[in-house]
Amino acid sequence: MKEKETNKETRNETLHEITAYYRAQGAPRDQTALIACLREAQTACGGTLTGDDQQTVAQALGVGTGYLQAVAKRIPDLRLGGGAHTLTVCGGAACRGRGAALRRYLEDELGARDGQTFLNGTWMYRKTGCMHACRTAPNVKIDGKLVENITLAGLKRRLGVK
Numbered sequence: 001m002k003e004k005e006t007n008k009e010t011r012n013e014t015l016h017e018i019t020a021y022y023r024a025q026g027a028p029r030d031q032t033a034l035i036a037c038l039r040e041a042q043t044a045c046g047g048t049l050t051g052d053d054q055q056t057v058a059q060a061l062g063v064g065t066g067y068l069q070a071v072a073k074r075i076p077d078l079r080l081g082g083g084a085h086t087l088t089v090c091g092g093a094a095c096r097g098r099g100a101a102l103r104r105y106l107e108d109e110l111g112a113r114d115g116q117t118f119l120n121g122t123w124m125y126r127k128t129g130c131m132h133a134c135r136t137a138p139n140v141k142i143d144g145k146l147v148e149n150i151t152l153a154g155l156k157r158r159l160g161v162k
Helices: 001-023 029-043 051-061 065-073 095-097 100-109 151-160
Strands: 085-090 116-118 123-128 141-142 144-148
Touching: 001 029, 001 051, 029 051, 051 065, 065 123, 085 095, 085 100, 095 100, 100 151
Parallel strands: 085 123
Antiparallel strands: 085 141, 116 123, 141 144
């Protein structure tokens, strides 16, 4: 237990050093500095910023965690909240229509919520606007790679769900 507390303290110190540097560079007003800060913090935290990490960074920068999440949502390589993999679901009209069963399954049965992890933190769920592949709807991106004509069975297989 004491080792976990020490690791958390060290992690928080590192995050405070990073945010202090980027605050002097203009973050959070300067979005370029803010994004660089989040990327460096993410690297220092092993590739993802947990809820506690986000809180630490947000407090150090004087903003809310919702603001950090809104900025990070637009930057594909930023992972807030965990998830070893990212599932991005197209929100275009064709995909919403043809993919309604997929979204119902993800949201109602698996409890996926936009910008949050699901399946015990192994997947990050994101909704986006149209992916401009309407002829092959429904479409998703898995770790940034477009998957066209996805079926519910195909999605379950890729998620590792039976």
